[in-house]
Structure formats: C-alpha cells, structure tokens
Amino acid sequence: IFGLDSVESVLPYEYTAFDFCSEKTMKRPSENLGQVLFGERIEPSPYKFEFKKPVVCQKVCTRTYDTNNPSDKAKLDFLKKGMLLNYQHHWIVDNMPVTWCYDVEDGQKFCNPGFPIGCYVTEAGRPKDACVVNSNFNEKDAFYIFNHVDITIYYHIVEHEQLGARLVAAKIEPKSYDNPNNDSPCTGGPKFLKNKHTGVFNIPYTYSINFVEDKNIRWASRWDYILESMPHTNIQWFSIMNSLVIVLFLSGMVAMIMLRTLHKDIARYNQMDSVEDAQEEFGWKLVHGDVFRPPRKGMLLSVFLGSGTQIFIMTFVTLFFACLGFLSPANRGALMTCAVVLWVLLGTPAGYVAARLYKSFGGEKWKTNVLLTAFLCPGVVFADFFVMNLILWGEGSSAAMPFGTLVAILALWFCISVPLTFIGAYFGFKKAGIEHPVRTNQIPRQIPEQSFYTKPFPGIVMGGILPFGCIFIQLFFILNSIWSHQMYYMFGFLFLVFIILVITCSEATILLCYFHLCAEDYHWQWRSFLTSGFTAVYFLVYAIHYFFSKLQITGLASTILYFGYTMIMALIFFLFTGTIGFFACFWFVTKIYSVVKVD
Template sequence: MKLIWFVNFMFILYCVKGDEQNHKYEDKEEVLLWMNTVGPYHNRQETYKYFSLPFCHGQKAEISHYHESLADAIQGVELEYSGIDIDFTVDMPRSKVCEMDVNEEIFQSLKYAVDNHYWYQMYIDDLPIWGIIGEIDNAKDYYIWTHKKFDIGYNFNQIVDVNLTSESKTKLSVGSKLSFTYEVKWKPSTVKFSNRYEKYLDPNFFQHRIHWFSIFNSFMMVIFLVGLVSMILMRTLRKDYARYSKEDELDDMERDLGDEYGWKQVHGDVFRGASYPMFFSSLIGTGYHLTFVGFLVIVSTIIGDLYTERGSILTTCIFVYAATAPVNGYFGGSLYSRQSGKGWIRQMIFSTAMFPMMVCGTVFLINFVAIYYRASRAIPFTSMLSVAAICIFVILPLNLIGTVLGRNISGNPDYPCRVNTVPRPIPEKKWFMEPIMIIILGGILPFGSIFIEMYFIFTSFWAYKVYFVFGFMFLVFFILIVVTMCVTIVCTYFLLNAEDYRWQWTSFLSAGSTAVYVYLYSFYYFFFKTKMYGFFQTTFYFGYMALFSVSLGIMCGTLGYIGASLFVKKIYSTVKID
C-alpha cells in the first residue's frame, strides 16, 4: 500500500507541474523561441518536426530537445530551440539567423512544402505563433518568406502578446541563396496576463445564434421527454396497476381464463442476470468511470480555464481518469456480484484493462502510420511505458479497492421480485418491438440533442479553432444525460410490455447506438466540411473518431442502463407479486 500511495503521489506531482518558466522576466533576461512543428494547413494533425524541412538553426547555442509533459508527447509537441537570440524588452534590429545554398534536394523539399500550403508553429512564453513557409505567384514561381518580424507586447514583467509578420519574399530556385533574418520589437501593453489568451478565441464562431438555438432546442426536447416519461409513470402505469389489481381479486380459474399480458407477466425473469455478465458489468463500470471523468474535466476546465495552457486538458484527463479508477471497480464489481459472478478478480482485471487496451490498441496502430511518415504524432516508446506504468501501478490498485468496496457495500441482490429457475419463453411480437429495432431507433434523439455541439467540437479539434465554451459543453452534457435516460426508459417500457425481459443489453445498446450516429456524422464532416487529404490524415481522423465514438457509446449505454434499471426497480417494487 505504501508503494501504491508513493506512485500516486509522484504521478500527481508529474501531472500538476507547470511550465518550467514562471512567465516572469527581468530586463534583458533571455526569452526562448521554441520551434514546434510544420505541416499542411488542411491536415492539422499531420505534423512534422520543424527542422525536418531544410531550415537552418540560429547561431546561438542549442538547448536540448525535450517534451515538457506526457500530454505534450502524446499530442505530438516537438519543441526544439530555434537558436534565435531574444532578450526581454530589448529591441533587436534586422539580424541574420543563417543562410544556405539551395541545391536540388533542398529545392524539392521546400517546393513540396509550398505546394501543400505548409504552415509552421512556434512558441514564445507558451504563446503559440503560426506562420506560412511560402507561396506561389501567378507565374508558378515559388517564393519563401525569409524574414520574421516579432512584435511582442509586455505588461510589467510578463509577456502578454506576440505577433509574427512574415516578410522578404525570396524566389526559390536551384543555386539560389536563402538568407533568413529576424527582428524583434517590444511594446508595452495594457493587456492583463490572465487575458492574454483571448486573442486566440473566436467568440463569433462559438457563440453564434445557431449555438444558442441548439441549446434551446435541446432543452425543449428534454422537457418533452421528461413529460413523456412522467405520463408513462403517472397515467399508463396507473392503468396497468388498476388492471393487475383487479386480476389479483379473481380466483385462479378466472385468472387463467383471463387475457394476461403486459410487463407484470415477466416479473419472474426481469431481474435475471444479463448474458455475458463479466463483459456487461465491465462495460457498466467503465461507463460510470467515463461519465465521472467527463463531468470532472468539464468542471475543472470551466473553473481553471485549462484551454489556455498547452496540454493542460489532456494532462487533467489522464490524472482524473487515474484518480477516479475506484468508480470503475465499485460499480462494475458490485453489479457483477449482484449477478452472482464468481470470478471477481478476473472481472476486476478485465474492467481495468478493457478501456486502456482499446485506447492503446487504436493509438498503437495509428502510431505505425505516424512512424512510417516520420510525423511528430508518433508517440515515443518512453511515453508508452509511462502510460503502462500508470495503468499497472495506479489504476489497477485503485480499481481493486473500488471492487472490494462495491462487493461488500452493494454486492448483494436487492431485487423486489425473485427470479424464476426456468426462463419464461419470449412471445412473438411485431417487428418494430424487436430489440434490434429498439436499439437502432434508441440513439436518434440523444444524437439529435448533441449533433450541433459535435460540429463545434470537431471544428476545434480538426481545424484551427480553440474550444473555450465549456459552459455550453456542460449544458449539453446534462441534456445528453437526461435525454438518454428518458429515451431508454420509454424503450424499456415498450420492451417489457411486449413481455420481453431482455432489457439490460437492450437498454445499454439502444442508448449506446448514439455513438453509431456520431461516427456516421464524422464521415459527413470529413467529406463535406473539411479539405483533409492523404492516407496519414485519413487514418488519424477515422481512427480517433472511432475511439471517441466507442467511448461516447460506452458512456451513453451506461446512462441508459442506469435510467432503465431505476425504472424497472420502481415499477416492480410497487406491484403485488404472488
């Protein structure tokens, strides 16, 4: 246990440590310019090391290449020192960085970059800067921007603004000479350090009237569904209770001759354990876990404005996922115990490894493509070992603790009806009442409540937008929970009324089918809303969208199961069962 707590403590220290700089400078103190990545403009995730193109370093001594955090390594941040001399509040006139002779190899490399609209990214004091490499004129001649002009704003002893202007367009040809230069202008600014990231935000895009309308429309959907569920509970079930109470007053012969039908008839099988209980309970535990992680990360980002610091959101996700691992063990282990599962250790290990293995497997395959392309998105082996260590030494022990607590606190069955020894035959029913149809249709309304938000989230991740409206995301998250539960309750009622007691998997899959519609929408977004191209970007896009969709499906499926489970326990606990 001491080892576990030590690893947890070290992991927390690793995650919460900030940038090595404290963002405060003295006059004439060195300011580092970090070169990050280059890549085609339309393929944001297809990035390469800045110096993978034949750019030359500045004359100043190099600082070794490093990743500041695990999140940087995973996101493909490749910080390399530029060698350009910049000192705080010291203007630098036009100065030479380096010069190089263009041979055939350099010409072809830069020509390819210009043809594909390559942009590059740099960082000064954790503020990102973007610039374009070159352009083609009407005569099809290639030009390279060789001069970088930095206008840096400072407020007291902190940098609050950085602007880059590319100048000196030089024609690119074999045998020519490229002379790269730079200059720095420092200007006092009234911008507060806490507000310096606002220039990168786009309020007109994210706070558009369509965004507000989608939230309002989703709230109307919530009101409608809550009303529908209330009607089922208050009116339809009241009639069912009255009918069943009348049947209870009849003698056995009259009851046998009566027309028995409806959800009461499956009371002896409705609490029967789901098929594949280990897999099912692991999915439910993982769904609870992902729901907690999503909620805590959204709230943390709203409170702390995490989007302003590079890699902070991903670091928070990793930390919160590891710290809340007992949630997975508690709910998954208790459900498996209530279903009379015997191999609880295997279930605990499977539940712990299922989602990380799915993530690592997908990333591992994509990593092969990134390594082949020599892209910066290739995750280093040491980072993979770090993730494996977190899973083994942090997540697994915490999951074990949660499993033990779950089995002892809520592991005993508390069903209002006893389970029959022999399963009841499931009668034939109309095609639209079959579980497969309920599963297909169950995800439409939840998807309808979030698909506008999906557009904004996709645009922020796959295009050059910074997502900052996490208040909207929190509202959509709440709406998704309510809509998913309400829809699943309605689907479960119809299924049970058709005397089909297979509600556990049906409720999970009907809510989880939301992810199928999200993934189908990702195809539409890729082909009609972006200009992405190439095997690398296509693999990266659809691989990570599949991972996102599966995660969303597990979370929505768990929410659906939670709503259906509460509904089933409620209606059967108020019915007199002989």
Template sequence: MWHYFLILAEVTAFSLPGVAPKDYEEGSKIELSVNKLDSSETQLPFDYYYLNFCKPAHLEKKNENLGQILSGDRQESSPYEIYMKINQNCKYLGTMKNNHDQVENFKWMIDNQYRASWMMDNLPSGLRLTASFENTEPKRLSFYQDGFPIGFKKDGKYFVNNHAHIIVKVYNTYQGNDQSPDTWRVVGFLVEPLSFYNKSPENLKCSEQDFIDYLEYSRELEEQFVNPEEIIENGFDGYMTGILYQILEKDKNITYTYSVTFEKSDVQWAHRWEMYLYSGMNKEVHWLSVINSFAMVLLLSGMVANILRRTINKDISRYNENLDSEEESGWKQVSGDIFRPPSHPMFLSVLIGSGIQVIGMAILTLVFACLGFLSPAYRGSLLTTAIVLFAFMGVFGGYTASRFYKMFDGVNWKSCAMGTAFFFPGLCFIMFFVINLLIRSEESSGAVPFFTLITLLVLWFGISVPLVFLGSAMGYRKPTIQVPWKINKIPRPLSTMAGSWKISLIGLLAGSLPFGCMFIEISYIMKSLWHHTLFYYLFGFLLLCCIVLVITSAEVSILLVYLLLCKEDYRWWWLSAWVSGSSGIYLFLYAIIYYSTELNISRFSSSVIYFGYMFLGSIAFGIVTSTIGFLAAYIFVRRIYSLIKLD
C-alpha cells in the same frame, strides 16, 4: 434566468487560476520558442527544425508533459532576440542552403499547407496580414490562430517566407506609483510572414527604405480581427507590391531576417486568451444554439416523462386493485422474470464498469476545465489530466462491474475484473500502437518515444489494473443486490418474439437523439481537433450539453424498455444499453461525413489516424451513453416493480 446561464459560461471560460503573469521591464529579453510544423491536411506534426531553418547556437529542448508528447508538441529554443519595447526594423538571422531532399521537404509542406507554430510568454503565434481589397482602405488583418504559413506556391514556383515581422502586444502595468517600476505584460503575439529576395547578407531587403516606410505605414492602419475560418489562402500577396520573392531552389542561398514591433494594448493580462479562444466561433450564435437545444430537450423530456408517469401510475393502480394475474396483461406478467440474468452477463458487466470509468474521468476533467485549472497556457494539460484520471477511476469501474456481475449470479469475478481492466484500455492501446507505427514511418514528431510508451504502460498496469481489481474485490465481497421480485425457476415463454426486433430497430433510431443533442458542440470540438489553428475552451457550454445528454440518454432507454415490457418481453438488459449506446454509431457516421466534406486528407496514414481516433471516440461515446441508459432503466424497472403488490 438567461443571465445566470451566461455568467456560468463566461466564468468557466475565463477563470485561469494557477497561471501567474510575468512582468517585463523595458529592455528585458522576451523568450521566443518554436514548437512544431503542423497541417490539417495531413494531421502529421513535425519538429520545427525538420526543415532547414536557422538554429540557435545552443539548442535547448523544453520539458514537455504527457499530453504535449502525445499531441506532437516539441518546444525548442530559437535564435530570435526580442527585447521589451525595443522595435527592430531589420535583424539578420542567418543564411541557409538547401539540398535536394531539403527542397523536396519544403515543397511537400507548402503543398500540404503546413504552418509554423511559435510560442511567446505561453501565447501561440497568431497571423497578421496587411491587405488592401477592392474599394476599401488597407487594413491590418489579425487572425488569432495557432501558426502561420512557411511559404506559398505561385505560378508553379515555390517561395519561402524568409522574413518574420513579429508583433508583440503589451499592456502597461504602471499604476502611477513612483516607487513601482514601469513594467509591461505580453497580451498578444502575431507574426506577419513575408518573402523577400536578399541579394546578400550585407544587402538586406528589410533594411531598405521602402520596407521601413511599409512598417511605419502598417502601424497606422486600422486593425481588423478576422475569423480564422476566413483566412486567405497561401500565396496572398499582402499590401506590398513590386517586390521579389525568395524562390525555393536547390543549393540557393536563403537569407532569413526578422523585424519586431511592439503595440500598446488595452487588453489586460487576465483576458489575453479571449481572442484565441473565441476567434474561431461566433459566441452569440453558439450560446443561442446551446440554449435552444437545452430548452427544447428539457421541454420534450418533461412532456414525455409526464405522460410516462401518468401511464405507469394507471398501470400500478390497476394491477394493485386487481390481483388476478390471469385476467391481466402487460408488464406485470413478466415480474417473475424481469430480473432474470441477461445473456452474456460478464460482458454486460464489463461494459457498464468501463462506462463508469470513462464517465468518472469525463466528469472530473470537465469540472477541472470549468474551474479553469486546465489553462490553455499549459499545453497538453487537458489530455494529461484525462489519462491520469482514467487510470484512477479504475476502482469505481471495477466496483460497479463486480456488483452487477454478482447480481447476475456470476462467480468468476476475477475474469470480470480482467475484462474491465483490459477491454476499453486495451482497445485504445492497440489502436494507438498501430497509429504510432504509421506516424513513426512518416518521421513525424507525433511519434511517441519509447519512454512515453513505458509511462503509459505503467499508468495502465501499475495504477489502473490494480485499482480495477481492488474495486472488483470490494464490490464482490458486498452482499448481492436484492431485487424486489423473486425470479421464477422456469422462464416464462415469450409470445412476442416476432415483434421484439421492431423495438430493437426503433432503439437504433432512438440512438440518434443523444447524438443530436450533442451535435452542435461536437461540431465545434471536431473543428478544434482536426483544424489545428483553432482552440476549444468553451467548457461551460459543454457542461450544459452533457446535462442534456444525460437526460436524453436516460429517457430514451426508459421509454423503449417500457414498450418492451408492455409486450411481455423481459429481455430488457441489453436493450437498455443498446438504445442510447447506438448513438456512438451516429457519431462515427458523422465522422465519415465530416471527413468527406470538411477535410482534405489524401494520405493513407492520415486517414488511418483520423478514422482510428474517431473510432475510439465513437466507442467511448457509445459506452458512456449506454451506461447512462442502462443505469436509468435499471432504476426505473426496480422502482415500478417495487410499487406493485405480490399476487
């Protein structure tokens, strides 16, 4: 049985349909584009040419999708000239001179551990270091992450990595057919950043024999793949010793050079993303953790569900055998009030409608990701798909909200539709607008252009809002949902009001269970979100965790609602949403702990970005779990009250 689960996780991670390989003949040009400068210390991306790097004669900007723009990706052309299977030991790129402001920008980014992100054949640039440790042979350490250091600080001085040794791993597609050309595919892309002091453009360090010997020597070393979390801090000297670094000073010439090495690889093109996707995590440990969590939750859920089923069956048998309600106690006594509309029925309807909209978006996005349609080769596709799907899911959100609102005897369905259309999207847009203003004040490339804001507003007002109203109109025109029991005209007095707050408190504690079943996967997602060198693409594991989340959220809400009804308290509507929805509180508390222990953020704007987006994520998580809990409890209550006989 475990093998089938493993196959599911593997297939969902590796299938990347819609991405066609590109074959290169020997000597053909391979385009290298620069992306952005990014740091986990500040969460503020910058355009690559924000620093005074060498630019091509004709700078071209690549077309970007909505997700790339929102994440700060800015792909542009570069002056690097790389030709398939042609090694280059030393190529002059250009000489730049920095003024005072440019030097300060460099120093600030080096202090905040900024990394340069490049792209080649849709592959991000990993990091290569040649290292010699105590009592060990020198090795080539390959960190498959996104980006490499732009410089380092040593003995109070700042140095620039002005030489890039570019390593391109290629796979030979030649099949032995004389009629087919000898072509190659790019299956790996690494950059070894080095700092050299060049006396002049005519006297380059990379052209000297010691560097050429170093290249030849490093090609013969054993390659070792290292987890990006174990990356050595900036300032690592590497294997080369006795060299002068390029110091960063005002009005001092910095000569940029590069070298290119092609390495033949046995990795096929279809599997080239594996090192990027799984280098940041132990896949076996990850898999075992998810399986243990999945099995434990299913076992406990089965036990609780079985006990609850037996208890309810006994209650139903007892109620149906003895129809004298005066001698009975328990949840049957509130049958005439169990479907009485809750307090604030419109807000509850809006909450459930918004939850359906978010759940629909999440399910379809996860399905597309598991099928491989959201390939990491297309950066920003995941975020773009999620935003577009959320807009189109508005019809289901509006329909669900109006159906419950009408059942709650609501008459102003247009206000309910307005609330569904603007509650969660409006909260997101306000938070996003405030964050965008802060990012813009930092001159970051993460600031969203005006045209993109207009695009988001068009998706909201042009698609989402009309669809919400359409769904609301369709739902409100439907006949009112019929309930199994007639509602009493006079509410039953509540004799246990003093103990109801205890159940609410227990519900708050029970909200930790839905969060707990997602904790392992959330930790991996947090690493990929806030440590920009790591990738997340294990959507097969995420799918299993979401199944556990649905089961747990439904069960805790049903259990707490049953305990409340046994106390003859019929105010279960809000409790059913509160129990599982309180898991959003635990997610935000975890975000605070993660901020304090895993991140090193010191800037106010960066802290606002982190807590702003984590607040929205916690709200969304709470809305999803509260909707699942509410619907499960609603089905449960309808079922048990439809099985008992009328007095």
C-alpha cells in the same frame, strides 16, 4: 516554437524537421503528458529580442541547398511538400500564441494562432492558400517562401508592481524577400523556388520586432482577441436551445408515463380483487417474474459497464475542472494530462461496478471478470493507439510518442490502474448482491411475437437519434479543434451539453424500455445499454461525413490515422453512453416493480 501542423495532413512535425534556423545552445523545455500525446515539441527559438528594443531586419541564418546533393535535395523536397500542404508555424511568447491577423469577409479580422511557411502558385497561375494575399506572387509553378517575419509585441505598463510591464498580445506578419543584396537583406521581390529548380538555392531568414504599448487590454483578457475571432457563440446558443427542446419533449413523455400511465396501472393492479381481473391484465406487470433474470453474456455486459463508469466519472471531473478554468488553452496539454491521470486513478470504481453487477447476474468466474475489466477495453484502445503510433514513427511525425513515454503509459496502466481495479473488484465481490424487489421465476416466460417497432434492432436504432441530435453541433466544434487545429475554449457550453446528453440518453432509454416491457419483452439489460450506446454509431457516421465534406486531408497515412483515432473515440463514447442508458433503465425497472404488489 512548438512545431508545425496542417489542416491537410494529420501529421504534425517538429520545427527542426523543415531545416529552419535553430537554436543549439539552449536546452529545450520539457513537455507534460498531454503535450506529448498531441505532438507538441517545444524548441528554443533562434529569434532573440530584448524588451522595448526594436529590431529591424535582423538576419538569423542562411540555408543553402544544392539539388545535386541527395541530402540537400531531400530537405528541399520536404520543404516544398510542407508548402504544398500549407503547413503552419506555431510560436509562443510568454505562453501566448503568436498570431497572424488578416481581414476576412464583412470587415472582420481573423487571428490565426499560426502562420504558413510558404505557399504555391500552380502551373495554371492559380495562387493557393496564403499566396492569394499578395498580388506579386504571380510566378507559375513556383513555391513562395515566407523567409521574413515582422513581429509586433503589445504590452502595458504595470504600476505599483515590480514586474514593470506585461505582454498582452504578440502578432506576426509573414513576408517574402529575395534579398539580392546582403547589406540590406529585406529588399527585392518575393523569394520563390521554381518547382523544377536545379542547382544551388539559398534561403536567408530574417526578422523585425516592434513594441507597442496598449493600455486597453488587461492581462487577464489577453487571450480574448484570439477567441473573439472564432465566431461560434451564437451557434452554440442555438445548439443548446435545440438540445433543451429535445430534453423537454423527452421529459414530458417520461413524466406522462410515470405520473399518468404508471400511476393508473399501479393503482389498478394493487386494487385487483378477482381472478377475472387478473386474467384481463397484460403488459409490464406480467413479466415481473422475469424482468430481473440475468442477461445472456452477463460477463461482457458487466465489464463494459465497469469501463463505462470509469469513463463517465473521468469525463465529468475533467469537464468540471475545465469549467473552473484550470484546464484552459493557456495551460498547454493540461486537459489531456488530467483525463489520462483521472482514468488511471479511477480503476477502483470500474472494478467495483463490474464485480457487483457480475455477482448480481449470478456469475462465479470472478477472476476472469476482474482481468477483463482491467485489460479488455483499455487493451483495445492501447492496441489501436500503438498501431497509429507505429504509422507516426514511420512518417517521422512529432506526434509519435517516444519509447520512454510509451513505457511510462504502460507503467501507469499496469502498476496503478490494474491494482486499483483489483481492489475495487475485491470490495464489489465481498459486498452482498443487489437485492431485487421481485423474485425471478425458475422457468422463463415465453415472449410473444413482437411488432416491428418493439423488435430489438429498430428500437436500438431509434434510441440513439435523439441523444445524437443534442450533441452534433457541439461535436462539429470538437472535431474542428482536433483536426483543424482550432482552439477550443467553450467548456461551459460543453459541460452543459454533457449534462443534456446524460439526461437525454437516460430518458430515451427509459421510454423505449417501458414500451418493450409493455410488449412483454423482459430482455432489457443489453437493450438499454445498446439503445443509448447506438449514439456512438451516429457519431461514427458523422465523423465519416465530416472527413469527406469538411476536411482537406490527403495521403494514405493521414487517412488511416484519422479513422484509427476516430475508432478510439467511438469506442469510448459507446461505453460512456451505454452505461448511462443501462443505469437509467435499471433505476426505472427497480422503481416501478418495487411499488407493485406481487402475489
């Protein structure tokens, strides 16, 4: 049993927070870093069974509450709040989620890896959430408690192995019994609690277990029945095709520029014989003496690019391992653990890239550069995360990181990531600066008056539209997995979309960079970073739309937590996409000016 969560609240809670029956004799298993970050707190279960020994209406415990006792009243109120917000149990057997399967539209069956603790019928007699499944739940202004569960364990016999049998599915059906007679507890009508109940209230918890042999389900495919009930594959293929169309369009545009326009330009420039011909030329050739001029605030740009490189490599390696199946949902918390460990170990490329670029920009404050690379972006993320953690602590949520884990995260940052960043920066500053194909003039060239479309802001805004168009459908499923507690398992699709995003950001930035250079605007460094980085702004706008249109989150704490964590994701995405755009543009500018004869 690893806790409860709700789609109407960002706050997960430990199993014991709702005063259910608990197991006090067994030691709770340890969780990995990813599980702690996601608020999964595994508890030993009081629901015991032995293989192939059915259990019928076994009593677990009885909880008694007296509303005249302030402590009991607080526990009962918290339980009612949990039912009102549709909090769900999450149980596991043999690392398999115990699922609640029920019929939905078109004869389909949906298997939810969780089941509700109860439900509420309003004063008007309207059943909410799980109360709609039972017509007997008709008491107005009452909370119905699912105090009994029927568990069905599916298995198959393994021949020629010592294991004997393997569990291939675990399904549960929550029920409610009033239990008026202790001799036969699973009897009577549904158990409900009036909203304004006073006095003593008893909740007996019971369970039944049945075993069914199923020879059709292979052990390697035992997760399939859960994943197949999440019908997203067709939409995913539509998303991929949509993204590929955008990529082909951009590739065609870039190819046309590279093969036709640039080829003709370069041939014409290299065949110029007279001064009159040279005076007639205009466009990107005229700014060759300024195109590699160091940008304003080069220190900040180099720091952003160092952090962006760290995030890019981390994302690529994590998704690659996920595609190989090492980070599947069966390995709980493995995805987040892998990402955090990789980020810590990738301090060296961050320091190297930041130092090398800062040196090429002519910077001399190398100590400041290294310190900012090691602390600026990670510090902003940690500060936001710490504030969110304080809110979770205040709310008593299981997602609140324990103090010891917080210290461990800081130790990983200061004792591993920071020294590695210094090592990378040392090699970056020691290496010679990046050699540019053309010399930079001493006096900056005046930039002519720009049209509306070649001004910085409109170009940056337009640049983020196409990359966002490639990912927004995939983004919907990722946000669903985070905030609606759905399982995300389609890492092959995600890796493909990741590659498409990299290509789209690169091509859109190159395209706009070429137009700006033709307009004799040579300030391409920050513009290339912000052009593709502006995709993060569209991501933020979409996340706000998703919050108001798709989620049912209520409460100030949950709202603050949603937007706090969204800001962290937007910052990481900004650095990631901005870095892709800069290096694509850097390659493009270096390439075109290296093949032109410059007098």
